[in-house]
């Protein structure tokens with residue numbers, strides 16, 4: 580047991596920590612009243628999940644999903660075998676920190692672990708430990724794979740990064756005990772909805788420029804057709820009386836005439852909020868941008 584509050588154990592493109600205040604204001608007004616189920620079909624690093632689990636004791640159970648099976652294997656390992664994972668991470672951390680100041684050896688170590696990860700032959704907790712190790716030591720915490728599903732992010736330049744955050748892994752493990760963990764396409768999560776369910780969708784964002792590559796988390800691209808398929812799913816949830824909230828990039832900020840989301844979600848409630856993107860190799864593109872929060876219910880913003 581631990582009293583520590585669980586927080587995301589990964590750096591992840593599109594991590595939602597900076598949007599939590601705005602998401603809180605956009606939740607259904609009566610959310611604290613009754614028991615409810617929370618479903619997050621594109622969980623990534625789970626910034627909103629961990630915040631929700633801590634904030635709402637009336638959250639009866641939660642369901643998370645992602646199409647990235649290496650990510651989901653890591654969640655499952657933390658949930659069921661946290662101590663085993665911690666002991667492997669501890670070794671990786673000691674070995675990596677031991678190479679501080681020896682740039683060539685450190686690089687060799689990183690690339691040998693990346694190669695080992697890509698064989699996907701380690702058993703469950705070994706594979707999860709490598710996933711966390713790479714996330715902590717790679718360039719900008721990116722997760723990017725090629726067509727063959729080989730992770731190909733180069734080494735980052737952090738000095739003594741934390742690889743084994745024991746306390747947090749234990750806290751996350753405890754928090755995940757009431758969470759169902761799924762791997763697959765988001766539409767499968769509908770089977771887990773009950774009569775008081777809130778969905779939060781944070782799909783891969785529609786890129787704001789040709790060069791921004793935020794949406795290469797998995798082998799398959801999330802293109803405009805995928806954005807429309809998701810809108811159709813949200814529409815279906817609406818007809819089934821499930822509440823949902825969805826975030827995406829505000830493409831209008833880049834091109835005032837781009838009405839893509841305004842058009843496809845015109846039946847729902849759209850608000851624009853400020854957000855900072857931190858994962859971007861080009862510092863000039865790390866500026867403030869708007870993001871969209873779309874809901875299928877009306878809410879009153881608390882003052």
Ligand SMILES: C[S@@+](CC[C@H](N)C(=O)[O-])C[C@H]1O[C@@H](n2cnc3c(N)ncnc32)[C@H](O)[C@@H]1O
Nearest residue numbers: 591593594595621623624626646764765781783
């Ligand atoms: C913007 S990220 C989510 C970020 C997350 N909210 C956070 O705070 O870290 C989008 C996620 O959607 C996942 N994804 C992409 N296509 C999917 C699909 N069809 N079904 C489920 N998940 C998918 C990606 O693997 C990625 O982790």
